[in-house]
Amino acid sequence: MWRIVIIDDDRKVLRGMKKIIPWVELKAELAGEAENGSDGLELIRSIRPDIVITDIYMPVMNGLEMLQQLRKEDIKSKMIILSGYTDFEYARQSLSLNVSDYLVKPVSVPTLLEVLRKVIQELEKEEKEQQELQGLLQTSDSYRPTMEKEYLKSLVTGAFEPHFRRMQETNANYFAENKFQILAVEIEDTKRSSEVSSSDIHLFRYAVANIVEELLQTKWPESSVLELYSRHVAILLRYPPNKDTMELSELCQLLIDNVLRFLDVSIRIGIGSVQHGIKNIANSTEEALSALVSMRSFILEETGVKVWENAKYNSQTSSVKFPRVKYYQEVADAIRQLQEERAIQLVKEFAVQWMHSKETGSEDVQRVAAELWAIFAFALNEAGYSLDELYLDAAVKMEIGTLQTPNHFVEWIDEKIRGICERLDSNGQNVKHKQAIDFIIQYIHEHYFEEIRLGDMADKVYLSRNYLSNLFRTAVGETFQDYITKVRMDKAKRLIMEGKHRIYEVAEKVGYRNVPYFTSMFKRQTGRNPTDLLKEPIPTKKQE
Template identity: 55%
Template sequence: MWRIAIIDDDRQVLAGMRNIIPWGELNAVYAGEAEDGKQGLELVRQANPDIVITDIYMPVMNGLEMLEALRQSGCTSRFVILSGYSDFEYARQALRLEVTDYLTKPVSIATIRNVLRKVIRSLEEEAAERQEQHELMEQVSQFRPYLEKECLKSLVTGSYDPRLERMRESGEIRLPEREFVVLAVEIAGSPRLVEPGRSDTHLFRFAVANIMEELLQARWPEAAVLELYYRYLAVLLPIPEHRPATDEQVNELCRMLTDEIRHYLQLSIRIGIGERQRGPRQIVLSTEQAFQALTDASGSLAGDGNIRRLPVIPGARMAGGRIRRVPFYQEVAESIRLLQEERTIRRIRAFVGEWTKDGGVFPEDVRRIAAELWTIFAYAVHEEGYSLEDLFADDAVQQELSRLQSPADLSQWFEEKTRSICRRLQRNGDNLRHRQAVDYMIEYIHAHYAEDIRLSDLADQVHLSRNYLSTLFRNATGETFQDYLTRVRMEKAKRFILEGKHLIYEVAEKVGYRNVPYFSTLFKKHTGMNPTDLLKGPIDAAADVRRKSEQFGT
């Protein structure tokens, strides 16, 4: 409620003002009164009213002297002067002291009420603006880690985001001029990844990223794990200046990561290691080399075909010459996933234009990159619940790909396919805004699973009704919002339990549950075992995922 104080040396004025102010209508309360400026000074300092109605000419200290002293001490109350003096000098001083209104006696009851309504309306607008600013700052604080990761992702993939570029230029995100190595990570081995559902894809990638982050926290604290698309992640390794890591140390780190992912998730991953590059702007070169190494079996390290470096062969060239495929694939995956026809085509044309500048493009390079790009298309639309096999016969596609001879052939073929994909899928009536809303929900769940997440709150954030958003989410993921949230929490809980560092009640709290018996019940329903049972032996994560999938009907 708004607090109003009255200061006047005339007791009849004080009593009259108390009676004529419509307190209930204004949602206001009486904050006190004073009969001179000195008393008024103490009253305002103690009661801190929102609005002060004051006379000017009063004994001991006049109203303007009182107001000046209050302004000098930082008082932000709104002042309405009610005075029998209309002298211009008084009005000029009042203006300098940021008086809200200046009324001369006698004044009507209607005028007093209208002035107070106007002042309170202004206060309400300011309060709403402050609340909005507070919420905005909370959101900025909440999403700063996300923005920092997006900045790193833009450096790793070589894509350009003007917002993130401004953050780097302003120094909000700092990366020193040092050496970096990029690891390209592909989730390779699991029967569930042959034809995973969209939510499973996110969950597998999320689980791998989380385990890697925790493993790297102890071994390489400055490392950053970045989720890219479908089965792919990247790890950015800053090389310490004071104790430069050797290639063998990086190799050993990769062996540890592949072993631990296999142990905890029963998944195989392949890792391509890029060459060291100095400075943030050169990181993308290491990324390109890392992803090229993934596809080059000749670079496998001795005794481990899942860890690969590009062999150093004088005069050897990479498929596609010096073109930067990683940012291209990342951008195309995003644009085709959102069915952005013209953006996808423009990016393909720009890529081909850069490619042909190198000259010496061989037909086998064209077909290799075409096959990779078609796979990216397939993965991207699959994440939206579609299958390219429903649109194009696979045998026909393979034959067409095998006939491509030049970058121009590739460009024309993909332009035709892009237009066909976008127009045919858009005719299905799937709304882009709705897909983006579901994407936001999934990302939010993975980032805030430990918090009290409610569907109604997310519905407010994406400006859709709760029931409609629930239906959209279920149609997109194959399970309810609550089931998906529980799945993510239980996967994270398994990781915490296997670490052996936390008591069960601590694990429950870390994944968003304050009621431990309820958490244990959910955990058993989800995994088929009690939380304490998980500590008794290694977990068969693949069997657990299958059991969980059958239970939820995904």
């Protein structure tokens, strides 16, 4: 109900106003009345009405003085000025104080109702905008941690997306003032990890990231842990201006020991160099991952080495001169979305830069092919596909063993990308996707009164959040959030029609704590206010 206060020193006007205003029609109520500006000021301060109808000439304090004080106190009630005088100066002063309207006494009933309806429409519009803003802020807050992680991941991999530009501008000083270093963590290919499926590798990686992140909260708070692909996790270390770079071997060993202790999983860590500036973070990532490559060769001598720094292998092997991790990340995204031509183009661009490096021997070619194939397996698993069902693992390993040059690699991976996309995209959706959507729809209908997040659903069906969002829209014909709203409003209509619950109770039962926001969403979905349904007769069983 819209609360209206009337202030006038003429009691006849007060009585007349109360009689002529159609309170029920306007969904309004008389919240209070006063006979001078001073009492009116205290009344408005105490109850904060939506609308104030006030005279100008009153004893103790006039209407304009009262209004000036209210505006100083930032009280935003809508003001309608009444006056028996047609003095332009009063009108001008009132308009400068953001008055909704200025009416000259005696005001006709139609004119007063027209003004009140206009003001109430303004209030309804403002309330709707405020509710939408609150909903947007709530959604934004819930996804903020995920967005921040994705933003940092784009910097670490060098695959920066345009939609992060505003976030980058906001954090410009942060990256200008600090130095950064990347540690690349790799889950070792042991008997325990080699016997698990791609989805289990995802769980291994997730668990490793959690253990590492928990430990770093006390040992290095200025850090972020980011999952990359397959068996790899990146640690972004920040050196504030007052913190010097340090020897990391002790920290790395602590991470290795804790992961082994809690998960019985072995990891090794490659260390990149310290970098200045936002554009150079990915260089440290490339060095850290290259250190892992060098370490794998060195470990064949059974040295037991688990940590390797960029500086330790410069004399033995050349560092990578092109952004491998960036291309890996972009190709993984393309194959996950079955974007055949984009994936092939990225591989060709990758090969062109690769050929200018010194790592083009047969062992390098086979290693890159094996790495990219593992990334394909994981990316497709995230999207609900199984690469093992398309290609025999033993046959692929034999094919990789025959690759000798980058050109051989490009021909081989081109054929594989086309084969993957053709088989998986032939029917638009495979059975696993249908099962995933069916599961989510059922879950929504059973848990509509709870908070349901797309990210949580994606975890349950082992799909990435963005991929599931597109998949759901294609399969159902509307967005994930719109579908939840539709289900909730259908449930709300049934509860309201039962006539057993108040509107706030219905809102709570379908998952809304904010009743005005529920009302706004209900009207948007059904075209009516929830209270409108209360006026309708309850259908009998025969009518139903």
